[in-house]
Amino acid sequence: MKITAIRATPVNIPLEAPYLWSYGSLAGFSKTIVEVETDEGLTGIGEAPSYAHAQTINATLAPRLIGRDAIDIAGAELICLPSWQGISNNIDYGLVRAFGGIEMALWDLRGKLWNRPLYDLLGGAVRKAIPVTDYFSFREKAGPHGGETTPEEVVDYCLGLKAAHRTTFFEGKFYTADIAPSVRMLQMLREALGPDAMLRIDGNMAHSLTTARQIAREIEPLNIRNWEDPCGSLYDLKALREHTSIPFSVHSLDLRQAADLGVPDAVVTDIATHGGLGRTVRFVGACEQLGLDFWCYSGDSGVASAAYLHLCAAMPHIREPNQSLFRMQPLDVIEEGPFRPQHNVVPVPEGPGLGVTLSQEKLQRLHQLFLDQGPYNKYHDPDRPGVFRRLPLS
Template identity: 55%
Template sequence: MPGIKITGLRATPVNIPLEKPMWWTGGHYPGTSKTIIEVETDQGIVGLGEAPSVDVVDSVRAMGERLIGADPLDIAGCESLCVPPWQIVQNTDDSSVVKAFGAIEIALWDLRGKVANEPLYRLLGGAVRKEIPFTEYFGFREGGEMSPEAVADYCIRMREEHGSTMFEGKLILGNPELEIDTVKTLREGLGREAMIRLDSNMQWSLPTAMRVFREIEPYNIRNYEDPVATFEEMAELRRHFTIPISTHVPDIRKAIALGAPDYIVTNFAVLGGISRAVRFIGACEAMGVGFWCYSGDAGIATAGYLHMSAAMPWISEPSQSLFRWQIGDVIEGGPFRQKNNVISVPEGPGLGVTLDRDALAYWHNHLIQNGPLDHFHDPAMPGRFRRLPLN
């Protein structure tokens, strides 16, 4: 479409609550807050993007001003209007500019697909798979599962009701024995074939992580995410145990230098958008570091995961999912829900999802009335950040 120009950008912060708060290292996890982006053009085509937080709203809006009049199909040109030289960005204390533009860049790819009338995965080279795997989530939840038996019963119910055999979760109450007991109960309840992955959000000291790994290694743990706080400690764990380790910290160089972690789990906006994510995943493949996507996003970012996982052979492991627990979304028909572990990649142009304006207004109003959802709150300690003992 010749001469298409950006005429405006809207950034709308929203809450995406969970049905029951989950416990994690930082405290109460009631859901997430996202920024929904609409890039408008003079041809009436609107591209949708999503930032993984609301701290970038002002940056996104400022970038939107810079982009007015720009060609949305010239993604490199748009980046040059919004992001300083990459080596400088990587060498400063504030990388929020990357996350802000990364969210806009997703919207530019959605626009590109709509202009071409092609789904995003075709623009990325075509699909190597159309059914995209995701894990179910488990954890200790307020008003829900708070014992090993209850967590196992929940997972068994997900298997019976939805055909789920892939599970990941947080068992974070600061008690290593409770985690060990829950892993044993899960394996006994789910049988040897089910996938079990764990995520402790860096809650353990290295000695405690060593003890936990020693106890759970016989139970066929597919992966353990961020069991300790540093790559050096992860490397020490890998010297002694065979359980693969993943992290949310996207540092390929350090992972290769130290031999751990084995996988990087992150969000495309955090990497700077779809284009940079393609290059990042290619680097992971070249260096033998696995990759998948993390959980808690609304339907726009999730659609990006679906298309990228369809087009990128290296994303072979299931990505994380909080879909079953999310009570709202901003897309028509959302949230996505997996059946028999998978979700079909959308076949519409671009990301293949449509913004639900009533839902967008509702969850934006929820944020205005309640504030962004606080991941670091402990109801037992009002006004204080949670501190788990480093066992």
């Protein structure tokens, strides 16, 4: 089965309302959808994590792969990522992430050719109901959505999710320079949701070690399941560990440093960051050997999200709930999306490959959003337009 064409299309995936985080306000995500066509009439789909990867794929990687065997993923990686053969400071990570979107599509093609779901290609499913969290944050108002600007309004939002969808796994942004509103929000959430609800928070490296120590004293009694990126480095996390038993997670891929320092407790990544599914599987295995938990990232279309669901179905070590912004995403590029959790889980898609169908109509709609709006600026600060926030905030 030979590759005959590769298309990479930048898209905007909006949120129903912009959420506030340590860098400012985020209205959505700009991604690249990848289609790999073959001479047997099959098309595989994948997703790269940045809109900028569309140009890289179309201009640089696609010409290298046309005419090659679509099943030969190792050969595709070798010709696309020659820097992998060198030492780490020579690796072009932009190419790695771009190739990750292609590699995902090649796995989708394998499943379609052999009429097997991706989780079977990864060894078989150990679970088919994939646990996920529902997200919360202070949000701007956008039509009927958002507008949660106080702790009380965030609590009401989460109670609404619990009532409507039986949600008991929650994860949210914890970022304010004045920590009082964020601490109060967590205190009220714990009281309102009860002792059995899962609460995870994401600091996005907002705070200095000094402030993080203060926060830790405030929230230690609240049974926080995990605190993601409270500070800017693993060295700060090592120092913070002396002041709290709350588990930490990070997006860093440096497992050698993690082993040396004894932090974090978990790693959270997207598949393309590793260069694709194959390398992600190996990374999860390394995490297991080091005693680190692993779960998947959020903020993608249904294409990459389907890949995450299959990965979690096949990997016993992915035990913790994965991040999910599904509830906040009104639009998607797949016929079956957006995914919607019920009682903290999303079923793994059944069907060949990723088990989802790319909608050309939806793809063009979200591509037109990208053309009309430009890429989303995830560092936009509504309080200071045109100025980037400097972290830590305190």
